[in-house]
Amino acid sequence: MSKKISTLTSWLFITPSLLIIGTFLLYPLVSSIYLSFTNYNFVYSNKPEFTGFENFKNLFSDSYFIIALRNTFYYTLVFFPLIILFSFLLALLLNSKTKGTGFFQSTILLPIVVPLSLAGVMFTWILAKDFGILNYLLDNILKLPQLTHFWLAEKETALNSLVAVGLWKYVGFCVILFLSGLKSIPGDIYESAKVDGANPLQRLIYITIPNLRSSFLLVAIWSIIQAIKVYDQVVVMTKGGPGDSTLVLYLYAWKNAFVYFDMGYAQTIALFIGALAFIISVIFNLVLKPERK
Numbered sequence: 001m002s003k004k005i006s007t008l009t010s011w012l013f014i015t016p017s018l019l020i021i022g023t024f025l026l027y028p029l030v031s032s033i034y035l036s037f038t039n040y041n042f043v044y045s046n047k048p049e050f051t052g053f054e055n056f057k058n059l060f061s062d063s064y065f066i067i068a069l070r071n072t073f074y075y076t077l078v079f080f081p082l083i084i085l086f087s088f089l090l091a092l093l094l095n096s097k098t099k100g101t102g103f104f105q106s107t108i109l110l111p112i113v114v115p116l117s118l119a120g121v122m123f124t125w126i127l128a129k130d131f132g133i134l135n136y137l138l139d140n141i142l143k144l145p146q147l148t149h150f151w152l153a154e155k156e157t158a159l160n161s162l163v164a165v166g167l168w169k170y171v172g173f174c175v176i177l178f179l180s181g182l183k184s185i186p187g188d189i190y191e192s193a194k195v196d197g198a199n200p201l202q203r204l205i206y207i208t209i210p211n212l213r214s215s216f217l218l219v220a221i222w223s224i225i226q227a228i229k230v231y232d233q234v235v236v237m238t239k240g241g242p243g244d245s246t247l248v249l250y251l252y253a254w255k256n257a258f259v260y261f262d263m264g265y266a267q268t269i270a271l272f273i274g275a276l277a278f279i280i281s282v283i284f285n286l287v288l289k290p291e292r293k
Contacts, residue, residue: 120236
């Protein structure tokens, strides 16, 4: 009898959590998956029309989807290695005992508290052609007028400018992740390596990097997911232009849902984005998974 009462009590405690998870996680997920198999214009249609795999077949014959996929891949392939490199080097700098690291730490971590939409507005002014700070520095201070551009209105520079904004915004967060890993490495290991005659480069390669395997895995998966779902700075700064040079998957999904009112196809794109992020995360987890002793 007491065992039944204990079981009933346990279910009473977990029921609110199950209701919240079911309402705000499982139901929207199942509903989104179902909508991806339908043709549903939520403005003119009374209910979704089941079409099977038709939306998935149309994905890779859709030229705009291909452009958005290509731009997203380009953003990811540039953003991912740069943020790992910069955040790792900055973490090494901040972890050192050199003078002035406190100032640099505050400077690097400050962008974390700035909303990405606000950062987009700020960088839109910085990158403006006629009155932007960047072009002013290149032209009037450094005397390099040939390097000035209309950064957000030229196809050759617009997407790279968005990458730069993403790096500025997120590098501080990745620095924190690397710093936490560096602080967890016992100092005795470095002392023993010094006694054995290991130079700083050898200590970096054979001690620091192997012991940061978990940090590299976390930063890699997090940064790739951030890159795949890039949206905020694109909407604020370029809206997918000039032309389609900065059209990315999340923006294209939003356009299909709230501009073309094709919710079924938008959910198909969203499902593709989620599956893509999941597959890449699994691959990185298998490659960089820390070895178990």
